[in-house]
Amino acid sequence: MECAAKGLAAEPCAGGVADRRCGSCGAVAYCSRAHQIIHWRVHKEECERFAEQMRRVNLLSQFPFTFLEPPALNHEFPSARCFFLQMFKLHQKGLWKSECICGSDVASAKDLSIAAEWNLQSSLCPCTEPENPVPAVLASWEDYYQWRSLPLHSPVAVLLHWPLTLYHCLQLYRLQTSKYDGQDTLCIHYLGPEKELLQLATFGELRALFPGVQIHIELVGPEVPKSRDGEVVNISRYARCSDESCCCKSSIGSEDSSCTAVRLKLWKGFYHERCSDIMKDSNPHLIVAPNAGVAAYPSWMPTIEIIRQTGIPAIFTDFCEEAAYLASCCISSITGQPLKIPIQVNPFRQPVAADNSALYLPCYSNCFIFGM
Known part of the structure; x- marks a missing residue:
């Protein structure tokens, strides 16, 4: 944990871990009492909120x-x-390669669509069609695991928080409008993809969540490799298990783009830079920005202005509640309106805590969700 006063004090931080926590909120830490006193002029505005x-x-x-x-x-x-x-036994294997600090980054990936292996037994992963129709609403990981007949010791939620968060965003959007009810095609603009670019096969689970619906997702962000700009990835099967005798293996090599349920297209750049080109290809029902970090990146400001002008519903997620709060302030300063979807806990957040070197606030990928 870093000292919260790092960079503010004239004196450098003392060596070792910053383990002196604020007695009121417990969310920030300091290397010394002197640095805690210096930081109070900043922290006093946020202490109660952190608590x-x-x-x-x-x-x-x-x-x-x-x-x-x-x-x-x-x-x-x-x-x-x-x-x-x-x-x-998943470290540096298949879809799991980018889930830790040892993983390769997106820029070094030779093929964004190549990893389609769960490296798990069939009983531990959703590698085939579901046995039962999808319920009207899945409200929790427990609901999803029960529907997919998965045991609660299966770790697949660590990766499936991407498509399940997208599912939840669409359910929230559905509460706002019936615009996509009964439609056979759903179009989503997905902003700022990073590590999920190396886990694209997990989006195949949207086939089970939205049966009979063609799902078109435009993935737009600066982390898309330049060599992949404009690439289309068609997903017509689920990520495969490790059982050689499983029926999921029978579909290998038999992909047919005419029956693809999930179509992903990659766009390099910021949304406000590429929006006009993307709109020629697709008019979205919804814009989704996972782990957006709106307040941390000034590049979001022109993007939010574009979203405001188009009037397309947009849903954001972030790692912690403070990031969501700061994002809401930024969004409202541009739109002049409160959030249409207030900050709330995402039931399909990643179930393994994310590292947070600056604060002790609870932090999970796709943890909080909110929309404009």
Whole structure:
């Protein structure tokens, strides 16, 4: 944990870990009392808000899974996330490669669509069509696992938070309008993809969540490799399990683009730069921006203005409640309106905590959700 006063004080931070936490909120830490005093002029504006957010630590850490016992760190692995993956023999394998600090980044990927392996037994992953029709509403990970006949010790939620968050965004949008009810095609503009670019096969689960619906997703962001700009990835099957005898293997090599249920197109650049070109291809029902970090990146301001002008509903997520709060302030300063979808907990947030070197606030990928 870094000292919250780092960069503000004339004196450099003392060596070692910043383990002196604010006694009121417990969300920030300091290397010394002197630095805590210096930082108070900044922290006093946020302390009460942080304290309220810290009260939700237990709520946010509640998941139905049985795989969440924190592992003891092992010197062979550079992070707890790495060790967690190794517990399932998934470290640096298939779709899991980008889930830890050892993973390759998007820029070095030779083929964004190549990883389509769960590296799990068929009983632990959704590699085939569901046995039962999708319920009218899936409201939790427990609902999803029960529907997909998965045991609660399966770790697939660690990756499936991408398509399940998208599903939840569409359900929230559905409450606002019936615009897409009964339609056989759904178009989504997906802003700022990063590590999910190396996990595209997980979006195949949208086939099960929206049966009979063609889903077109335009993935737009600066992390899309230049060599992949304009690439189309068609997903007509689920990511495969490791069982050689499973029926999911029978579809290998038999993809037919005419029956593709999920079509992904990659666009390099910021949305406000590429919007006019993208709109020629597709008119979206919804814009989604996972883990957006709106307040942290000035490039979001012209994008939000474009969204405001088009009037297309947009839903954002972020890692922690403070990031969502700051984003809401930025959005409202541009739109002049309160959020249409207030900040709320995403039931399909990633069930493994994300590293947060600056604050003790609870932090999970796609943790909080809100919309304009």
